[in-house]
Amino acid sequence: MSRDVVPTYVGTSFHVCSDRAADISRSGSRTSSLISSPSSVRTVTRRQSTSANTLLTLDPRRSRSPSRTESGDLIVRQPAKRVPLVRRTQHEAGPATPQSSAMSDAAKIQLVCTLGPASLDPDVIRKLDARGVDLFRLNLSHTGLEELAATVxxxxxxxxxxxxxDTEGAQVRCGSVVPDLVLAQGAEVELTAxxxxxSADRLSLRPRSTFQALRPRSRVGIDFHGVLLRVIETGPASARAVVDRGGRIGSNKAVTIDPSPILPALTDKDVAAIAIGRRMGIDHYALSFATSGRAVRRIRExxxxxxxLxxxxxxxxxxQNMDGIIEASDAVLLDRGDLxxxxxxxxxxxxxxxxxxxANRLRKPLYVATNLLESMVLNSRPTVAEVNDVANTLLDGAHGxxxxxxxxxxxxxVGAVDMVKRAIEAFERIPVGLDFTAPGAETDGALLTLR
Incomplete structure (x- = not known):
């Protein structure tokens, strides 16, 4: 994809106002003083895309950012009305729908927590459960098939x-590596199935079908730290590559290949894990790296x-295929890191x-993942930027x-969950509206109207 391409925003108008406040105003669920002065609202009209999957090419003579007008005023996109949600229990199935809930647009924001070494502890699980976590996630990319049943x-x-x-899906990953592995620029590395x-000399890639797509000059990116390899020789189940950009990599990390290989929607491990899940009465599944509605229907089978799902x-x-994916799913999750x-x-x-x-237009719940509170992996407090990101994600129309x-x-x-809960509570309590006509607005700008 060209770096001059960004996604289209379906619809034609951008407005200076709080998305959440606009939702509340339309639903009538709260009283608020929104923007009431027509002269204070700047509207920018854009050509509507002919397809929801079309990517909008920006005019190179104008700013690349679609979030500002020509005069530089910040504009915020209004999302569609938030789909009502209900909290689900282990054996409730099927998507939440407006008919299944009397909740308004101010429905409870869902919280999903991933299980791993830090949280697979009886005391931690009980504390997270007591805090009302709605769904726990077990990532099959980091959970061996032989340990799945015992972990459940x-x-x-x-x-x-x-x-x-959460399945592995149509993705490529490296295998386990020695601790603190760093690949040096210019070094040669063998890739194997x-x-x-x-190690610095040899790395595993899975699935095995990955090697059918590798060609000389294929580029292989590993992990999020910028490591980039260039393939120089290929074989049926192996390849040799040169490190064009060095860096650190970890075990079982995601791999990007350009050109992208065509991969099955589910790995053999996914199929076996789903069979175990069925036997154990698991009613919730996630399809990683969904590529089309057909892939969603495959896991449905x-x-x-x-x-x-x-x-x-x-x-x-x-x-590119998000419409078909959204329509075929009960909910969708945007993983910003892999994207x-x-x-x-x-x-x-x-x-x-x-x-x-x-997702909101198609009335399907949307979850957002990756780096929400990344600094809390190592620290007890998040950054202001991270909390701001959580707020903006909710204003965008995320349900979870x-x-x-x-x-x-x-x-x-537990501290990370407490922080997210406080951020959600603030989102549901504080931003009622922006009043451009209140006393002092002419000198201080828009005033936040609190509940």
């Missing part, structure tokens, strides 16, 4: 909350009838807004927030 049983001994199996412990949009193909490996990092916020609006590394390997999983 362990979790259920300490919580009755729903548990979701064999399961070996990765395997999971229990009526099971709740979240499809994850985290690749270029997922964005950022396939689209320019600075454009990810605009993809988030476009996907949020599309997903903590990944924060609760899987973070130093304080």
């Amino acid at each position: 049983e362990f979790f259920r001994r300490h919580s009755e909350a729903p548990l979701s199996l 064999d399961e070996v412990q990765g 395997l999971i229990p009838p009526g099971a709740h 979240i499809s994850k949009i985290e690749s270029r193909a997922g964005v 950022s490996r396939e689209v320019p990092l600075e454009e990810v916020p605009y993809y988030q807004k476009a996907i949020a609006r599309r 927030l997903v903590l990944a590394a924060e609760t899987a390997i973070g130093v304080d999983p």
Whole structure:
């Protein structure tokens, strides 16, 4: 994808106001003093895309950012009306719908927590459960098939909350590597389909079908730290590559290949894990790296009838086919981290807004994941920027927030959940409206009207 391409915003108007406040104003669920002076509202009209999947090419003579007018005034996209949600129990299946809930647009924001070494502890699980976590997530990319049943049983001994199996999906990953592995620029590395412990000389890639797509000059990106390899020689189950950009990599990290290989929607491990999940009565599943509606229908054939399915949009193909993915799913999840490996990092916020609006228009719940409170993996407090990101994500129209590394390997999983809960409570309590006509607005700008 060209770096001059960003996602289209379906619709034609941008308004200077709080998205959440606009939702509240339309629903009538709260009283608020929104923007009431027509002269204070700047509206920008854009050509409507002919297709929801079309990507908008910006005019190179104008600013690349679709978030500002020509005069430089900041504009915020209004999302569609938020889909009502209800809290679900372990054995409730099927998507939440307006008919199944009497809740208004101010419905409870869902909180999903990923299980891992830091949270697979009886005391931590009970504390997270007591804080009202709506769904726990077990990432199959970091959970061995041989330990899956025991992990599910362990979790259920300490919580009755729903548990979701998150598949590996159509993605490439490296295998386990030695601790603190750094690849040096200019070095040669063997890539293999064999399961070996990765080193500076040899790395495993899975699935095996990945090697059918590798060609000389294929580019292989590993992990989020910018490591980039260039393939120089290929074989049926191996390849040799040169490190064009060095850096640190970890075990079981995501890999991006350009050109992208065509991969099956589910790995053999996913199919076996779903079979275990069915036997154990698991009713929640997630399809990673969903590429099309067909891929969603494929996993539907395997999971229990009526099971709740979240499809994850985290690749270029997922964005291009998001309508079919959203329509075929009970809910969708935007994984910003994996998406950022396939689209320019600075454009990810605009993809988030476009996907949020599309999900709301199609009346499907949207979850957002990755780096919400990344600093809390190592620290007890988040940054102001992270809390601001959480607020903006909710203003974009997200129905749920997903903590990944924060609760899987973070130093304080319970503290991370407490922080997100406070951010959600502030979102539901504070931003009622922006009043441009209140006393002092002519000198101080828009005033925040509190509840």
